[in-house]
Amino acid sequence: MTPKRLQQIEQIFHDALDRNESEQLDFVRRACGDDDELCREVLSLLEAHHRAHQNATQPALKLAAQEIAAERAQPAAFPELENYDVISALGRGGMGEVLLAKDKRLKRKVALKFLPSYYAVNEERLRRFEQEALTASALTHPNILTVYEIGQTGDSYFIATEFVEGQTLRQRIREGTVNPGAALEIAIQIANALQAAHTAGIVHRDIKPDNIMVRPDGFVKILDFGIAKLTETANHDGTVPTWSAGSFETATGQVIGTPAYLSPEQARGLKLDGRSDLFSLGIVLYEMLFGRQPFAGPSAADVMVAILEKEPTFPPNTNPTLKRILSKALNKYSDHRYQSAEALAKDLRHLQQAPSHDTTAFATTQFDLPITASAPAKRNRWRVPVVLIATLLLAGFIAYRFWPVAPPTSSPITVSAPVEVIQYSLEVAGPKGQTTFTNGAEALAAKQDFKFHFVAPKSGYLYIIAPGKDNLPETFLTAQASKDGSLKTNAIPAGVGYKFPAEDAYWINLSHAHTTTFSVVFAPTPQTAPAFFTLPAGHKLTISEQQEWETFRKEVGVQQPALTAAQPRVAVTVPANQANTKPVLFDVTVKLK
Amino acid sequence: MAEPSSHDVTQLLQAWSEGKQEALDELIPLVERELHRLAEIYMRRERPGHTLQATALVNEAYMKLAGWQHAQWNNRGHFFALAARVMRHILVDYSRKKGIKEKVPLEEAAFIFDEPMADLAALDDALKSLEQLDERKGRIVEMRFFAGLSLEEIAEVLGISVRTVIRDWNLAKAWLYRELNNK
Numbered sequence: 001m002t003p004k005r006l007q008q009i010e011q012i013f014h015d016a017l018d019r020n021e022s023e024q025l026d027f028v029r030r031a032c033g034d035d036d037e038l039c040r041e042v043l044s045l046l047e048a049h050h051r052a053h054q055n056a057t058q059p060a061l062k063l064a065a066q067e068i069a070a071e072r073a074q075p076a077a078f079p080e081l082e083n084y085d086v087i088s089a090l091g092r093g094g095m096g097e098v099l100l101a102k103d104k105r106l107k108r109k110v111a112l113k114f115l116p117s118y119y120a121v122n123e124e125r126l127r128r129f130e131q132e133a134l135t136a137s138a139l140t141h142p143n144i145l146t147v148y149e150i151g152q153t154g155d156s157y158f159i160a161t162e163f164v165e166g167q168t169l170r171q172r173i174r175e176g177t178v179n180p181g182a183a184l185e186i187a188i189q190i191a192n193a194l195q196a197a198h199t200a201g202i203v204h205r206d207i208k209p210d211n212i213m214v215r216p217d218g219f220v221k222i223l224d225f226g227i228a229k230l231t232e233t234a235n236h237d238g239t240v241p242t243w244s245a246g247s248f249e250t251a252t253g254q255v256i257g258t259p260a261y262l263s264p265e266q267a268r269g270l271k272l273d274g275r276s277d278l279f280s281l282g283i284v285l286y287e288m289l290f291g292r293q294p295f296a297g298p299s300a301a302d303v304m305v306a307i308l309e310k311e312p313t314f315p316p317n318t319n320p321t322l323k324r325i326l327s328k329a330l331n332k333y334s335d336h337r338y339q340s341a342e343a344l345a346k347d348l349r350h351l352q353q354a355p356s357h358d359t360t361a362f363a364t365t366q367f368d369l370p371i372t373a374s375a376p377a378k379r380n381r382w383r384v385p386v387v388l389i390a391t392l393l394l395a396g397f398i399a400y401r402f403w404p405v406a407p408p409t410s411s412p413i414t415v416s417a418p419v420e421v422i423q424y425s426l427e428v429a430g431p432k433g434q435t436t437f438t439n440g441a442e443a444l445a446a447k448q449d450f451k452f453h454f455v456a457p458k459s460g461y462l463y464i465i466a467p468g469k470d471n472l473p474e475t476f477l478t479a480q481a482s483k484d485g486s487l488k489t490n491a492i493p494a495g496v497g498y499k500f501p502a503e504d505a506y507w508i509n510l511s512h513a514h515t516t517t518f519s520v521v522f523a524p525t526p527q528t529a530p531a532f533f534t535l536p537a538g539h540k541l542t543i544s545e546q547q548e549w550e551t552f553r554k555e556v557g558v559q560q561p562a563l564t565a566a567q568p569r570v571a572v573t574v575p576a577n578q579a580n581t582k583p584v585l586f587d588v589t590v591k592l593k
Numbered sequence: 594m595a596e597p598s599s600h601d602v603t604q605l606l607q608a609w610s611e612g613k614q615e616a617l618d619e620l621i622p623l624v625e626r627e628l629h630r631l632a633e634i635y636m637r638r639e640r641p642g643h644t645l646q647a648t649a650l651v652n653e654a655y656m657k658l659a660g661w662q663h664a665q666w667n668n669r670g671h672f673f674a675l676a677a678r679v680m681r682h683i684l685v686d687y688s689r690k691k692g693i694k695e696k697v698p699l700e701e702a703a704f705i706f707d708e709p710m711a712d713l714a715a716l717d718d719a720l721k722s723l724e725q726l727d728e729r730k731g732r733i734v735e736m737r738f739f740a741g742l743s744l745e746e747i748a749e750v751l752g753i754s755v756r757t758v759i760r761d762w763n764l765a766k767a768w769l770y771r772e773l774n775n776k
Contacts, residue, residue: 006726010764017763049767 143193169209183288189220191345198274207280275334282329523583670750677740
């Protein structure tokens with residue numbers, strides 16, 4: 001491109017903008033004559049102009065301030081510490097940088113967990129940071145990470161803890177190096193640690209494989225009592241415990257991570273005691289043994305529904321004693337669960353020492369069933385309210401503010417919902433039916449083909465519109481849907497979209513060669529207007545059809561979920577009164593590595 | 594390093610606005626230091642719901658460096674243009690150092706980016722290619738995006754009409770949006 005060409009483009013661009021939006025396309029086509037490239041340039045800029053927000057703000061300075069303040073916590077500039085020599089960066093924890101250092105006096109290695117300096121100005125963060133140190137330092141148990149001190153250098157706060165060499169249990173599970181014998185041993189050690197904590201009145205609240213370190217010698221350490229609360233003070237003001245301020249929130253308040261290890265009472269936002277940790281431990285043990293989580297689903301909300309409603313299933317040939325132990329640990333009602341970590345540890349030890357103990361007999365090989373594609377929880381009359389709660393919890397609301405939740409003794413929950421919503425789940429996965437990834441980290445390398453998964457709670461008609469050249473919608477993607485993640489292919493019938501049975505799960509294979517952004521229209525009835533919906537697949541939209549498409553988009557409104565390797569699943573909720581009468585439109589963006 | 598007197602800064606700004614590029618070499622480190630310092634203070638003060646005002650930050654830097662008594666509009670405008678350039682440099686440099694994988698969160702930049710994560714290095718590249726075709730549009734984006742100048746202020750700094758600034762800004766925005774979202 002030359003400056004002169006830009007001027008030419010710009011002239012038509014501005015002249016087009018001076019006209020009504022409905023006239024712009026025709027104007028550009030006339031103004032460009034038979035210069036197709038010019039036409040494309042102008043149209044793509046117009047398209048960009050309409051899509052870009054009109055009210056530009058000035059974020060850069062704010063960003064600069066944050067980044068500059070954060071720079072202090074960057075490992076490149078290790079802090080000078082009075083008592084420690086920093087050796088290297090270990091990684092980034094939930095709240096800040098973790099450094100490996102050597103204690104100058106005692107000559108031992110320590111891990112220093114830093115609170116980024118810009119968090120230190122936030123009293124809530126500072127309070128949580130100090131609380132983590134305080135809580136953990138009150139516990140002395142060989143299976144709980146020892147806290148040495150809480151310190152400050154300049155504006156930065158840090159916690160010095162024991163340095164543990166080894167891997168997190170998450171890494172071990174991923175590598176597949178946890179055999180059933182090791183799994184029992186790890187679970188027993190965790191239970192021992194929890195017994196000590198619970199006796200001291202402390203609930204961990206966030207037991208999950210990422211918070212458990214396994215040393216090479218098999219010794220287990222529980223990390224991160226960061227969100228632990230002293231149970232006796234948790235509800236002194238009568239509020240619901242703020243679990244949402246724990247592992248599910250980042251610095252910016254975004255909901256992240258997985259609710260997969262929550263207990264039902266946590267999912268409901270009720271008061272917790274040690275038995276909640278035992279439920280979480282049950283999930284961890286289940287995952288170590290069977291290689292998958294007992295309560296899974298395509299979205300965080302589905303997982304929470306499963307935690308609240310679904311009974312865990314076991315592979316055939318599962319040792320009956322083990323099954324009994326896990327079922328008891330995973331009981332929905334804490335009164336029917338193990339009442340102490342000690343009791344659970346005792347049963348596990350019996351199982352471990354049983355003469356008939358045979359690793360292959362008590363845990364079969366890992367499931368090879370697709371996990372994420374498993375049908376959503378069976379529909380029943382409580383499903384919608386529960387999804388509502390789950391969704392609202394995820395959205396960071398405190399559910400009880402809006403819906404008085406009955407005490408746990410009077411289940412099922414009664415809910416009166418002011419707005420009924422319908423939830424859609426969108427998910428991406430790798431090309432070969434890799435539906436078993438549990439954290440989304442493996443799939444989606446650059447240039448890789450991927451599959452898009454769409455779960456609708458009701459029946460309807462599906463249309464996929466993909467961008468062609470210059471990001472303008474030119475073609476219908478000829479997508480192939482297959483059920484339950486299998487590769488059985490059913491071409492989406494040209495023109496009519498794909499009929500989605502209610503609550504069904506379909507995978508659509510998409511080639512990266514096509515696109516990583518596309519639009520999905522899900523309609524309660526077949527779309528006959530605008531007319532392009534009835535055109536055969538692969539049809540290039542004419543300019544006036546493009547215009548119809550734009551008008552259609554404005555009319556129905558656009559949902560814009562972004563799916564990434566780190567967050568391969570997204571749940572989108574739409575008010576039911578809208579979804580029942582009008583098409584719902586999703587602009588899906590898949591971000592590859 | 595001795596504190597620069599406000600008189601020096603005013604003179605340097607004057608010299609720069611008269612076209613003496615070497616004045617810039619002396620000004621940039623002063624401005625950079627001041628912006629760093631102020632940004633940090635602002636972050637410390639920041640509370641939820643409180644938004645850091647770009648203009649306030651640059652204004653304060655200007656008041657500090659140039660002094661109240663010399664705060665004439667002409668110099669202020671040029672200072673803002675300069676601050677914008679420095680800010681761009683700091684941010685883009687930071688983004689490049691972090692590498693491509695770790696993108697900088699830029700929630701409010703939705704007008705340029707489809708996603709709430711923006712790659713400032715990519716923005717800088719796109720901006721450079723636009724500047725090669727039309728330097729003025731690059732300056733405008735710099736001042737608007739990195740220093741929060743109003744369209745009117747930009748018009749005054751560049752000595753052009755507001756209408757022209759709006760036209761340039763509209764095209765530049767669409768251009769950057771397309772470049773960044775088509776990759």
